[in-house]
Amino acid sequence: MPQGSTTSWSYILIRLLFKFVLKIFYGTIVVENAELIPKTGQPCIVCANHPNCLTDALLLVTSMPSKTRNMLRLTAKSTQFGHRTFTSWLVESAGTVPIKRRKDFNGNQVDNSQAMDKLMEALELGDAVCLFPEGASRYHPTIAPLKTGVARILSDVLSRNRDDPNFSVSILTCSVTYMHRQHFRSDVLVTFNPPMTFTPKDNPELLAPVQYEEIKAVTARMQQQISSRTIDSPSWEIVRSAKMATRIYAPLGTLMSLGDYVRVTRTFVEAFKASDDSQKSERSAEDQSVDFTREDAEFSQLRRDLKDYQDQLVYWGIKDDRITHPLSRRTVIMRMVIRLAWSICLSIISFPGLVLWTPVFATTYIAVRNFKKTGPIWNTWDEIAQRKLVYGLFSGLSVWAACILLTLPTAAITCFLVPALMWMTLRWMEDAVSAFRAFMALARLLGVGKKTLNKIRTTRRDLHARLMNLAVGTLGLPDDPERFFVESGGKQKGRVRSKWDSGAKYFSVRRRRKRDWNETLRLYDQVDYPEEGL
Structure with missing residues (x-):
């Protein structure tokens, strides 16, 4: 059985450095399902969405417990190598494998055969390698269609070891969600998904010569897993409205775990996406039921009304909790x-x-x-x-x-x-x-005058009633979120679960108690995003 490569002292120092800078920059980093990570000696390809350039790789290295995996072999674009810069030294010292991208070579053909050989050799030794199947980091609210490179490497390494029917390789997908990826003292959620394990014996369809449809099927499973545990939206406007919906539906701040907050927001994103797509489609009326059409229209109108409500709050510079609890x-x-x-x-x-x-x-x-x-x-x-x-x-x-x-x-x-x-x-x-x-x-x-406040408060009551009706009746969310989400989620970094816990964290030297998961070290609340199309 493979034992995995020996961890070099330089990698250990690099990992400690990564932890140090990330804990300073981000307020709370919550890691979910770390127990699902295959242990050292079990070949593993770690794949994640790629919203934040080199920071994503740093985050994955520090999120994997050293007792579970002694190291994670990274990949990075080849243009990061060979420079007299700190970033170049950083990626090279971590044992990173350079990958050539066509976009960095004027669209010309590139040869990554040596890099692929190194990755497959690492897998055969029992190491874990990290790949970002989107192909490039991108500042977008949606995950790009995944490239098939990971599935191809999987097929190649299984084919190289076809004589060992029990040789296994796992694809471990990871969903990374930044509350505000570029802002100081923001929060991050890292969720590991159940690994997909493949062997020559159980997956002969992936042995060479392999059909392209099989490669696409593995890639599609990866895409579904990654997008199912993070906020994947076609526009910033939908993300903004979904976060407003979460704030109205469950105004719990950090009493709610970060994982639950992301999952509830994602639920609203998916509902808003569905209503947005249906309005743009040209399907005939007989292709959909009356109930679906009605619910779809309600979600679409709700999204617009949430946007208008958020715009009012931004205009007056007040927060939703001041509307909920008048003083x-x-x-x-x-x-x-x-x-x-x-x-x-x-x-x-x-x-x-x-x-x-x-x-x-x-x-x-x-x-x-x-x-x-x-x-x-x-x-x-x-x-x-x-x-x-x-x-x-x-x-x-x-x-x-x-x-x-x-x-x-x-x-x-x-x-x-x-x-x-x-x-x-x-x-x-x-x-x-x-x-x-x-x-x-x-x-x-x-x-803000009393008349205006009363008008905004009336708007919020109407939004809350409509939101609860759709959230509970259509989306299947709990009908008592204040109780449900306080009790669920377990003990996570950054969250509070009682008045005593709230007071203790307020005076904690290690970590301050935040009022909500969108808080950053700024003089104003972070609720807006870049304009669409920029």
């Missing part, structure tokens, strides 16, 4: 005073650490701003998180080294004190920004 003017003013005082207090104690963070924030801001100028959103925004991670790491290490040099007599203390101060400052700053964001939301609430 008296006196209470609003009292809370404003508390939030502002708390924000000022935290900002003051954060000032020494902010001096250290300023070069990091300035460097990443300039790097990202210049990078955005190089191309359109769809071709550059998938690399923003990577740029922030790389430039943030470099500038952060530079600050740390400069502090040690400036305090050489006490360098033994400084080398630990500076990272600790920067981490605590980040925690205090998260709470300071959150408090100021709440202060501004309350201030804007005062600016």
Whole structure:
């Protein structure tokens, strides 16, 4: 039985580095179904959707428990190799295999035979290799049609080992969902799906010469698995409306697990997709039942009304929970005073650490701003998180080294004190920004007249009634989401399940308590997306 390759010390260091930078950049990384990962020695092809360039690979490496898989052999576009850059060193040190893409060679034919041989040799040793079957990272709300390369490698490696009928290879699909992939302190969900296992004995249809239809069938199964556990939408507008629907249907914030939040949002996305597709189709009326037509029209109208409601909230700068739970003017003013005082207090104690963070924030801001100028959103925004991670790491290490040099007599203390101060400052700053964001939301609430608030509140009540009717009656969602989702989902990173837990996490040094899964380290709530077609 294969034993798998020995983990090199450089890979171990790289994995630790990956964990460090990802935990700084993303607030919460939730990994689901890690127990489904085949163990070291069992050949495995790990495949995931590819929304976030190099960050996706880093995320998969750190999400696989080292006790289960000692290493994950990565692949990356060949243009990442051979440069005197940190990114190039990073991918090469992790044992990454270069893949040539036709788009990087002016559309000419490319030869990846050596790369494929290396991947198959790794599988025969019992390793896990990582491939992104979309072929390229992309800043889109939908998953691109998967290419057949993974199924072809599967067929080739099974054919090479046809004399061993029990030789097995697993395809482990993974669904990655970023709440806001490029924003500092956002959240990420990584869901591993049940592995598909193939052997020469059980799958003779995949042995050479193989029919192309068999290759397509395996690829279609992969596509279905990956898209079934993440938010896969044809437009940002549908994602926006679906998140608004989730917020109204289950306004639980982080009492709801991140996994449940993504699955409920996906349910609404799928319903909105179906209604959108049916309106665009030219099917005749007799091809569909009366009930389907009525429900379809209701979902389509609901989506438009949710968009209008969200637009109203954005226009006035208020949040849905302030509409759900109205406050008296006196209470609003009292809370404003508390939030502002708390924000000022935290900002003051954060000032020494902010001096250290300023070069990091300035460097990443300039790097990202210049990078955005190089191309359109769809071709550059998938690399923003990577740029922030790389430039943030470099500038952060530079600050740390400069502090040690400036305090050489006490360098033994400084080398630990500076990272600790920067981490605590980040925690205090998260709470300071959150408090100021709440202060501004309350201030804007005062600016909305009673008549307007009552009108918005009436709109929300109508939306809630229609949404519950469709969610429970048509989509099969629980009729008591407040109770169901608090009790389900288990204990996940970042979620709270009681008032005591909420208070404990608020003062936690490791992780702050978020109010909802869309929260990022910004002075405004992140509810909008790029315009369609950019």
